[in-house]
Amino acid sequence: MTAFAGLAILHASVAAALVEALLQVWRVQRPAERIALRWLALLAPLVLTPVYTAFAAFRAEPPFRLTWALFAGAHWDVLTIFGVPASSAATFVLVSLGVVLFVRDISPRLADRTRTDAGAPSPLRGDQAARLDRMASDAAARLGTKVPRLRLIRRTSPVLLCTGVARPTIEVSARTLDLLDDEALQAALLHETVHLRHRDPLHGWILIAVRTLQAVNPVAHVVARLIVEDIEARADEAVAGLGASPGLARAIACLSEPAAHSVTDLSPQPAWRTLLARARDRAVVDRCDRVLGPTAGARSHVAPMRMVAASLGLAVLLFFVV
Amino acid sequence: MRRAVDPGLPGTTIVPAEDAGESRLRQGARTSARFLAVVVLLAGTLRGLDQLPGILTSLPRGATRVESLDRLERELGFAFPLPVDYPAELAWPPVELRLYPGPSAVAIVDAADTGSPALIVGTAGPGLLAVSPELLPPVTVLQASESAFGARRATVARVQDAGGALWHQATWSAHGRVVVVRYRGDVARLSRMVAGMTR
Numbered sequence: 423m424t425a426f427a428g429l430a431i432l433h434a435s436v437a438a439a440l441v442e443a444l445l446q447v448w449r450v451q452r453p454a455e456r457i458a459l460r461w462l463a464l465l466a467p468l469v470l471t472p473v474y475t476a477f478a479a480f481r482a483e484p485p486f487r488l489t490w491a492l493f494a495g496a497h498w499d500v501l502t503i504f505g506v507p508a509s510s511a512a513t514f515v516l517v518s519l520g521v522v523l524f525v526r527d528i529s530p531r532l533a534d535r536t537r538t539d540a541g542a543p544s545p546l547r548g549d550q551a552a553r554l555d556r557m558a559s560d561a562a563a564r565l566g567t568k569v570p571r572l573r574l575i576r577r578t579s580p581v582l583l584c585t586g587v588a589r590p591t592i593e594v595s596a597r598t599l600d601l602l603d604d605e606a607l608q609a610a611l612l613h614e615t616v617h618l619r620h621r622d623p624l625h626g627w628i629l630i631a632v633r634t635l636q637a638v639n640p641v642a643h644v645v646a647r648l649i650v651e652d653i654e655a656r657a658d659e660a661v662a663g664l665g666a667s668p669g670l671a672r673a674i675a676c677l678s679e680p681a682a683h684s685v686t687d688l689s690p691q692p693a694w695r696t697l698l699a700r701a702r703d704r705a706v707v708d709r710c711d712r713v714l715g716p717t718a719g720a721r722s723h724v725a726p727m728r729m730v731a732a733s734l735g736l737a738v739l740l741f742f743v744v
Numbered sequence: 745m746r747r748a749v750d751p752g753l754p755g756t757t758i759v760p761a762e763d764a765g766e767s768r769l770r771q772g773a774r775t776s777a778r779f780l781a782v783v784v785l786l787a788g789t790l791r792g793l794d795q796l797p798g799i800l801t802s803l804p805r806g807a808t809r810v811e812s813l814d815r816l817e818r819e820l821g822f823a824f825p826l827p828v829d830y831p832a833e834l835a836w837p838p839v840e841l842r843l844y845p846g847p848s849a850v851a852i853v854d855a856a857d858t859g860s861p862a863l864i865v866g867t868a869g870p871g872l873l874a875v876s877p878e879l880l881p882p883v884t885v886l887q888a889s890e891s892a893f894g895a896r897r898a899t900v901a902r903v904q905d906a907g908g909a910l911w912h913q914a915t916w917s918a919h920g921r922v923v924v925v926r927y928r929g930d931v932a933r934l935s936r937m938v939a940g941m942t943r
Contacts, residue, residue, distance in 0.1 A: 440783070440786055443782045447779075447782055448778060482941040484806065484845030487806065487845070488845060490788050490805045492790040493790040498798050499797075499808070500803055500807075500808050500809065501797050501800065501801065502800070722771075723768050724768075724772060727772060728775060728779075731779045732779075733912075735779065740834065742790075
């Protein structure tokens, strides 16, 4: 079992390295194509590793390992760490990291599902409700889709997200409506409606299912997070294509709570928290820059060819990694 | 990459240069060339990483060091041949025991006084025609002849290693297993060792 987990992590690393390198050299800008290619990297260890292990067991035997294999984890066992073979030690460390990443990413989502105030909708009322209703109708009309179901949730923090697989819903907290002007709210609702049009809540649950099947694989979690970023970029791009990017950038900036030290908070913070906060702030700035920048353009003629080449490349390379 | 229109304004579009005015054939060729370059580079990197442990431990790729004769025999699945008539000038235990998949194994024994290798014993599993060349240091055969040791016949040779040192080497097969004894000393001493081992 340890050997299989180690091989799956190794395959995930090679798959991720290949796909990320291809994204760079092919200069793939369109989020939709980036999502598709990264899904290949995410699925490779889930599909190819068990298939190769079950139907090509000879790959682990010395004749293949010594003659044909490009990389064999077993060859690293000549090195030991505190008496433990290097491949086993690396597997133990990476599996632990995988579990930490999985729990860190999944627990907030589960907490959201079980939080009582999140599940109890408030009836839409007053001028805020009318404004939200009007904006959502406008957004749906611009995208040519039906008006999504809206739900006002009881939260003191700004919340604006889409949820629901069978009954797609946009959830909004009152704080969001206070923070956003009409242009920003319109753009933010467009963004969420694009998510619903692409069935991204379902996409999110499929990602969670695939991550759960690879819970101990840290590389799978990193790739899945990159896919989530691409999903956001795809919705951002659609909104920018409608000419609403300034409003969207403002909405992103307003709804992202300042994570770094504010000028009024001078209490000492651990260095790692400051670094994390700076990284989050940097990510918000980068995303706003991307939203305000040029979009990636139409689908490339060679996109299907790239998918086939990447799939073949993964299948061949991983066969020779044992 | 080049921008199609108004590079500074939101909502403008980046058009990859290869999409702008290039034939599909050229785009396909460019895509394929870059793909192949990445695959070759990644394969080379993986192969390099695969060689790294061997470089760090001075062992051939796939070979492992074994800490005891008991462990070596467990891994081999049969008794490792050692001279019964063991020369007094050799140190004990062997300074290094190496195993190679197949399996093949060698024991390297130092001279007690100089601390340099003076005896190398190697064996290979049933069905193998020779001890893996990955384990035995390369030598040049200067002279070889057939000799009888009791009921067995062995090839006795004078060989020279890469450093120019002369060794005597005996090679024979017993119970379907190849045995090689390489001794850095006179041929008579080697013959006494081999006679004891083939009895």
